[in-house]
Amino acid sequence: MSEEKAGLLDGAVAPALNTRLFGHAEAEEFLARSYKSGKGHHAVLIEGPEGIGKATLAFRFANHILRHPDxxxxxxxxxxxxxxHPISRQIASGASHNLLHLSRPVDEKTGRVKQAITVDEVRKAGHFFSQTSGTGNWRIVIIDPADDLNRNAANAxxxxxxxxxxRAMFLVLSHAPGKLLPTIRSRCLPLRLHELSPTAMDQALGQLGLSMPTEKREAVLSLAKGSVARALKLVNYGGADILEAFEQMLASSGPSQRKMMFKIADALSGKDSDVAFGFFxxxxGDHLAETARQFAHAGNLAAAEHYARLTSTIGEQLTVAGAYxxxxxxTILDVLAAVTR
Incomplete structure (x- = not known):
């Protein structure tokens, strides 16, 4: 099942169903101590790169609270x-009356996940609190991720x-907290999670049973940058082949370069290619930003400015292409042509 239709990567385990978490023992200890003290913050901003276990941690903590309400x-x-356990089964099935998971909704017409968490989704939180206000139970809202809130939803x-x-608890997830409203950040207790260590990555990928050729394993782990989601995109969505073609494109010229450009464009415009497209x-963006930094450090400010502007120009181009x-x-061919000029 594709991510664009289910919101879950092929090979991944839904956070609500995941019973294991690797690499974040200190964060778990902090949350457990904070809760047990009875003085825990009502909103925790769990921040860090995509695919490192933020949502899994949030569901584990929610399970912990609901099983131990005192x-x-x-x-x-x-x-x-x-x-x-009954609470685990309720959470896993989405039937818990005390836990609300806010994420991008599925468009009923297309069957695809929408581009943003809308204010209509946030209104569910208000209804959720009003329905359960008399039970005395904890009510937990997981916002996954808050980066996807549109302006109206963020204000709501x-x-x-x-x-x-x-007795309300908000677990606010963010891949890029700098993009959140400062007023939202200021009302949350920040909890920073870091990329998974090589050992934690091995454990997490082993738990998922991710299969890859031995000769590619080291390269995939290096490119994954401590993110399980990134590893899945590299292996299950052709990401590794796409990045290899991109490097070959940058290193070549003439007809060979043009051939690589079409290879990349074909891979990113095929059926069910949304995940691969987003990954690339x-x-x-990372490549252009790093190139600009390298030129700036070398004192070539003109080249650094060129790549900085190119990042902005391509971003606008992609926004327009998506909107229309x-x-x-x-669009991909035009973007790649701009990169190789």
């Missing part, structure tokens, strides 16, 4: 969720954060 008698550590969340209901665009549903293959 903070003072809660265990000092967060245990792996028991899939057979802010109003709830400013006057949170009693992210990589391209322009031919993706031609």
């Amino acid at each position: 903070p003072l008698s809660a265990p000092e550590a967060i245990e792996d969720p028991d899939p057979e 969340i802010l109003k709830i954060l400013e006057e949170p209901p009693k 665009i992210e990589h391209l 549903n322009l031919d993706r293959k031609q």
Whole structure:
């Protein structure tokens, strides 16, 4: 099943179903201690790169709270969720009356995940709190990720954060917290998660059973940069081949370069290629930013400015192409041509 239709990468385990978390023991310990103290913050901003376990941590903590509603008698550590426990089953099925997971909704017409979390989704939080206000239970909202909130939705969340209901907990996830409204960040306790270590990556990928040729494993782990999601995109979505073609394109010229450009464009404009396309665009942005930094450090300010402007120009070009549903293959060819000039 494709990510654009289900919001989940091929080979991944939905965070609500995931019973294991690797590489974030200190963050778990902090959350457990904070909750047990009875003085924990009502909103935690769990920030860090995509695909390192932020959502899994949020669901584990939510499970911990709902299983131990009295903070003072809660265990000092967060245990792996028991899939057979009623609360775990409710969370896994999305049937918990005390947990609301806000994410980009699926467009009923296209079956694809929308580009943003809308204000209509945030209104569900208000309804959620009003329905459960008399039960005395904890009510937990996971915003996954808050980066996807559009302006109206962000303002609506802010109003709830400013006057949170009693025994309410917000777990706000963010890949890029600098893009969030400063007022949202200021009302959350920040908890920074880092890229997974090589050991944690091995454990996480082993848990998923990700299969890759031995000779490619080291290269994939290096390119994954401590992100399980990135590793899945490299292996299950052709990301490694796309990046290899991109490097060959940059190193070549003439007909050979043109051949690589078409190879990349074909791979990124085929059926169910949205994940690969997003992966490549992210990589391209990183490449241009790094190139600009290298030129700046070398004292070539003109070249640095060129690549900085190119980043902005390509971003605008992609936005327009998406807004008007322009031919993706031609858009990619135009972008690659701009990079190679």
